[in-house]
Amino acid sequence: MANTAVADTGPGLSQAQLAARYGLSVAGKRPTLAAYTRQLWSYRHFIAAYANAKVLASYSTARLGRIWQVLTPLTNAAVYYLIFGVILGTRNGVPNFIAYLCVGLFVYNFTSAAVSGGVQAVSGQLGLIRALHFPRACLPLAVTLTQFQHLLSAMVVLVGIVLVTGEPLTVEWLLVPPAILLQSIFNAGLALGLARLGAKMTDLKQLMPFVLRTWMYGSGVLYSVDKFTENLDNPILVNLVHANPLLVYIELIRHALLEDSPLTSAAPTLWLYAVGWALLVGVGGYIYFWRGEQEYGRG
């Protein structure tokens, strides 16, 4: 019965030949990497608008609205100041422990939030994915951009804390933007990669809090990782601890903002690691996500 549709367009043509004759393309075919990147670029306004919308939506039911964007890191810092600064009086051999702690915490939060957002970037937006056509990489990228906005307001708070605790304003502060940029690329790659994994394995969402907590303890947020290396005999393991990307980004920003913060590796080594991780995870995550492009609607 269905053959009649072919018969009137010219006998002897198969469906595929008919498609080729009129220049039709296969539905849902994955574009080449270059074409995909171009598509993504033309959707940059959507990514920005979507990230903004997400920030707005997260505060839409709160009476104070976007003020929470600054209040959240401020409250966070206050809690840690209360416990570690006032009650415990922790120093850990670090001159300015409160500033040291806050840098670690805020930088860690940037990656942690991008990771937990990335896992759900595709699986949590199936409705949007099944309704409209756009390069799916927009979603995890928007997650990263949303968290980047949160980081910026956290950085304002951080600069206040660092200055109030008596750190001088130096030329080294200029190293903060490139460090954050590298971390953002790293986070984007991570969010992309995890978005594809999370789209297939919905259990991942439940596992992530544990993975993230382990990562936090391993990244010297609350204390220096020198404590680890004292207890590890194997030099390979020590190198592994030092190459931890999150540790690298935290150390770089500490190095830039704080005068006498102890470093686990020399600064040039840290920068090398930072660039390496950003490139590896950024590009790797992007390609990995692109390869699954046609599958995301399946859920």
Place this chain on the structure above:
Amino acid sequence: MAELTNTVPASVATINGERIPTVIVDDVHVIYRVHGAGTAGANSPASALKRLVSRAPAPTVREVHAVKGVTFTAYRGEAIGLIGSNGSGKSTLLRTIAGLLPTNKGAVYTQGQPSLLGVNAALLNDLSGERNAALGCLAMGMTPEQVKQKVPEIIEFSGINERGDFGSLPMRTYSSGMSARLRFAISSAKNHDVLLIDEALATGDRRFRRRSEQRVRELRAGAGTVFLVSHQIGTIRETCERTIWLESGVIRMDGPTPEVVEAYEAFMGGK
């Protein structure tokens, strides 16, 4: 079937008397893999990690063969109704044409990018209708300038402001009919080469239904092809001149709407 070949509707565009195909479906099979429905242990973090490591398929996966070898060609300017009982594979077929579900066998060829418009399309519920409209337009690939121009038109067409200024209220405050209208207004704001509509017209009130039928006709005049899935035979009769009847994932009949609908209604035991 002869009628289909001989009486080409006036709305169908042609080149040298030949109709221009926009969607070619070639022996398409779609198989769903359904996860879950197993024991509680099968979904534990530990076993998920184990599957992650061993790349073994979940033991509870079951396969559902939803579309079994469907072949047809749709032409520019046509409005095609898709009918069939519940679970006959209509929505699956639409998603496959939209390129959202990969085929397991066969291929779908399309001109341009088909857009699926369904009632389950969820935008951001915490944002206002206007912001959602702007976001939807950007997601369809419009430029910010085009969006600025389109958003008032979309709000106007959806009619959500008829009972006061609802356009600036969050979408979670909308009734289901209102949000369905807004979604339809957003998706139909752009001239699509191929527009796939899944039961969307069934939700609005009588007035909105008339308006959306008018919009579907306009879209067809814009040389697009429209697919319409609906259980409301009346809507199919009014908007489509060709109808495909799908049953258990197989095409049972394909032809002019009156004939197919008559056979379908006879099959379903009248109204």
